[in-house]
Amino acid sequence: MSALAAARRDPGIKGRQSGRPAWWRLAVLGLGAGFANGFLGTGGGSLIVPLLVFWLRTPERPAHGSALPAVMLTSVVSAVVYMRHAFVNWDLSLKVALGGMVGAYIGAKLTQRLHPLLLRRIFAFFMLVAAVRMLWGR
Numbered sequence: 001m002s003a004l005a006a007a008r009r010d011p012g013i014k015g016r017q018s019g020r021p022a023w024w025r026l027a028v029l030g031l032g033a034g035f036a037n038g039f040l041g042t043g044g045g046s047l048i049v050p051l052l053v054f055w056l057r058t059p060e061r062p063a064h065g066s067a068l069p070a071v072m073l074t075s076v077v078s079a080v081v082y083m084r085h086a087f088v089n090w091d092l093s094l095k096v097a098l099g100g101m102v103g104a105y106i107g108a109k110l111t112q113r114l115h116p117l118l119l120r121r122i123f124a125f126f127m128l129v130a131a132v133r134m135l136w137g138r
Helices: 003-009 023-040 046-057 060-084 090-111 116-136
Strands: none
Touching: 023 046, 023 060, 046 060, 046 116, 060 116
């Protein structure tokens, strides 16, 4: 099933007034996340999840789950551009990916056990820590 077809069926992805799917919102969200992914190397979960939850009113778990395929696809496009400019360290990337796959499995399983509000607070905490480290870290 395509992402647009899934969005059409998802009651959390609706326009605020009309009740019809807000296609322009999905396109704007995708454009912003794709730009952030290519420009900053981030944008996936850090941008898509909050926008799905607060702007498109998607419940927490579906927002996290829906962000993952979008992150994967935008990351592939960005990675190809970075590879063409020889900015990819494959040894580093593969080692991080191996650990990341194990961590992703554990995290996805744990998410199913957490209350959505607790999940939101944990996500917000990590976003705050990342922001503080980027602003005042060395």
